[in-house]
Amino acid sequence: MSHPRVSDDADLTEVERTSAALREKARATLGVTGDGKTESFRALVRKHGLSYYPVVALGLLFVTGAFQSYAFTVLTPEISRTLGISIGAVVGARALFQLAIAVAPLPIARLSQSRARRALLCILTGIAWSAITLTTGFVTSLVTLIFILCLDGLATGSVHALHAPIIVDSYPPPARVRALTAYTAIGTFGQALAPLLVGILASVAGLSWRGVFLALGITSLLLTLCAIRLRDPGYGKWDTEQLRARVRQEHGEAADALSAEDVALGFWEICRRVLLIPTTRRVYAGFAVYGVLTVPLGTFTSVFLEQRWNLGPGQRGLFFSMFFGIGVIALLVYGSRGERQFRASPVRVLRAAGFLLAGTVVFAALGGLMPAFVPMLLSFGIAGGCLGLLQPMLGISMLSIIPAHMRPHAQALAGIFIAVGGAVGAVLLTGVQDQFGVGGTMVAIAVPGVIGAFIIASAGRFIENDLDRMIDEVVEDEEIRRIKHSGGHLPMLSCRGVDFSYGQLQVLFDVNFTIDDGEMVALLGVNGAGKSTLLKVISGIGLPTAGSVRYRGQEITYLDAERRMRLGITQIPGGRAVFGPMTVVENLRSYGYTMERGSVERGIETCFEAFPRLYERRNSVASTLSGGEQQMLGLSKALMLRPRLLLIDELSLGLAPVIVGQLLDMVRRINADGTAVVLVEQSVNIALNLVDHAYFMEKGEMRFDGRADDLLARDDLLRAVFLHGAGAAK
Structure with missing residues (x-):
């Protein structure tokens, strides 16, 4: 594609x-000019x-x-x-x-x-x-x-x-x-x-x-x-609207050319943002x-x-x-x-x-x-x-x-x-x-x-x-609206200049990442590179300290994870994709809590058709399932919700090759139905055989963004130890 x-x-x-x-x-425009010159208050009021x-x-x-x-x-x-x-x-x-x-x-x-x-x-x-x-x-x-x-x-x-x-x-x-x-x-x-x-x-x-x-x-x-x-x-009559007007003037557009509304943050989301x-x-x-x-x-x-x-x-x-x-x-x-x-x-x-x-x-x-x-x-x-x-x-x-x-x-x-x-x-x-x-x-x-x-x-x-x-947020927002209004194409998801910290420890540094509708990309890197953290930022589990996340042209940087799920973003976390004390059926029903009851039951049937082994274990507690069965159950979330964007973290980790093959076939099927997929993997061989576009992260920075075939030629990135792990997975 x-x-x-x-x-x-x-x-x-x-x-x-x-x-x-x-x-x-x-x-x-916001009153910070670098000098101390100013008109009198009376003159400004009259002006x-x-x-x-x-x-x-x-x-x-x-x-x-x-x-x-x-x-x-x-x-x-x-x-x-x-x-x-x-x-x-x-x-x-x-x-x-x-x-x-x-x-x-x-x-x-x-x-x-x-x-x-x-x-x-x-x-x-x-x-x-x-x-x-x-x-x-x-x-x-x-x-x-x-x-x-x-x-x-x-x-x-x-x-x-x-x-x-x-x-x-x-x-x-x-x-x-x-x-x-x-x-x-x-x-x-x-x-x-x-x-x-x-x-x-x-x-x-x-x-x-x-x-x-x-x-x-x-x-x-x-x-x-x-x-x-x-x-x-x-x-914002004297600042936000003035900044938006500046953007339009930069491109010679009329003041009323753009009328799209911003995605509104909820009350507590705004408080958290502040x-x-x-x-x-x-x-x-x-x-x-x-x-x-x-x-x-x-x-x-x-x-x-x-x-x-x-x-x-x-x-x-x-x-x-x-x-x-x-x-x-x-x-x-x-x-x-x-x-x-x-x-x-x-x-x-x-x-x-x-x-x-x-x-x-x-x-x-x-x-x-x-x-x-x-x-x-x-x-x-x-x-x-x-x-x-x-x-x-x-x-x-x-x-x-x-x-x-x-x-x-x-x-x-x-x-x-x-x-x-x-x-x-x-x-x-x-x-x-x-x-x-x-x-x-x-x-x-x-x-x-x-x-x-x-x-x-x-x-x-x-x-x-x-x-x-604050200036960059307003200008970027207006630029995105201008591009959409003029018919320009924007990616479905765009992360720009993202920083993220766990307390005082910064783990993401100025990360840029994009994916388009229906695309499947691989996000590669060794342990601790920041791959899972970037997925958390995209899904809303973690909020960045700098940068922006846009989904279908809309600012979602500070939206709650639940609201992002309703917008069509679903994450399957590595090794933590199931609720251990609950049965298989209870897990599936929990995935569909935002769906109508009839749709939930139909979704469960779809999952059992895709993974017959889950049907056999439908009344078993999830913690008793094998690693492959748990990944099947986690991947069933995507079959239930049919998201626009699916984030998969370490799908193949610790699984037998035959199980990995079954799971990858299901990922291809989900992608073929129109869902964009971000696949986080340590196995270069598995990931690059599945996607055309790849990203490579190292120490919290994006070191590569391009065709998957081109990544294989980057020996400076794919070090011997990393390639050894890929060969083992192969």
Whole structure:
């Protein structure tokens, strides 16, 4: 059977050429130019006909989301006395509040995955937490307090999951750092305003803590209504769609020439995909420490101020207002500088974030040790300024390397890490307080903070590669769609630039592999060459650390193995193709669990006709079958499912020649029915007598890709020991 491999290779080479040619332009499109030049935020807004409303509206929602939490922080001593519960119980309730926040972002991200309705979700949850803030004034026991706090945590999930992605999609890349900084500045101003407002209401207006929550709930509702005109800008308007347009322009095509939809990843597949990115894993560690530095630290600081410095609610409100107010100033100063910093090199942003995190925890610890009031204020003020800058710096570093439709999921995961950090921090710091008092707690915060700072700084090694990876994915996807639309031929399966690691051990290095419809190819190599690992990547059992896997022109790199099987990809693993404790018939029925019942029974009959020996052993436990019988049973999976692509790992290993001959006849029959077959073998003789095209792997790299006859002439690859094994099999 002949196949248009020359055309396939030419089309795939064109994909790589376009990716390389557009990479620098694409980085500039995403705001990374290598220099620090940038237009003013106002000029960019006017140039693109935008407005400040998304930043202001989301900033106000951020402010209202902070009311309940920071009022609770300031009033912790009064709430504890009124309800007759200990500070430890209050901190435990706040830990449950953090866990609720941890749970909330993912459902919010899931609701926004298939439809652009993020703005509506933000408004609805804003109304919900306003009502919850108001209701907090009516709690009478620890149980009702926990219930209210958990509801508030669930309602505020939209802040973590949706706000930053909406801003990133609302403004072009050259304005994003300033947009995120402005949004964070408004939110931080709200964090400064909330405790000040609490202090005024409690001290000047003379309201009890219950009255304070009622007043804040009404204020929160009014501010939420100011965001009623917020609209979702859509996914990737300023980056992903711009990159796709670049691809079309490269080939002189109209902007609306391509309309094919991408293969959509499922919700958990997207979450897993985000967690596979090296930069995001390290940034999430920073968010976890950030969580420790917000709610738990704030709670203990409030108790510290009352016990150590005898500050009442009004004075504590002024303290927290100062703490977050300095953060606002730092954000306003940082905006333009951060934009220049990111444009010159995203690495600088992450390194600066690590430095600021270390500064936050060190100065917070110093504040807990200071014997005088003014140095204590100064230390906490510096800590507040450093803390205020962390969120936009970590946010822009993460969201810039995430495809647009995955940003709510990435932000939701960040919210989870913040919340989990807060919950774990609350538990650990409570234990420290019991042993060393509140002052010891303030010092103990420095340990995880410094560790987190080093982890964030280390992310700088990966961010530029991750940015290029995201660009290449978008460009490659658009190129494939262009080639399909123009009538070009693409292979049924294409692996391009695949790397794979088991933990820290990399076993595949820049592997390219293709197979066409109805083709049968051999994948050869000695033990440990990476053949079985490549099959795992193709079937979805293992996910690559780099590169892409495309099936029938569609991106399937991060699809689950079960979904790939439904698409027509089936693997028969070497030596592990059967369920040992089950009978032959039970094994066959398990292979057909995705089929209709009638089809399963017909498939079983087909298998028994192909392998009469299996019919004789149909009620025998699979573990009692001989090696050849087990391979027959494993190969029956292909007869049952009739896949488009069959991956066979070590079919002949340890089997008698007559059994191997029977199995190979069945492989030929399956291939003749239209199934493409990838045959992994150590026996060169067996494999090359069966196929026309072969690949040879050595030490995780593809060393040969060509006609099977040509491989026999490569003595540098087929070493004497390998040929000896082939002769033995012959």
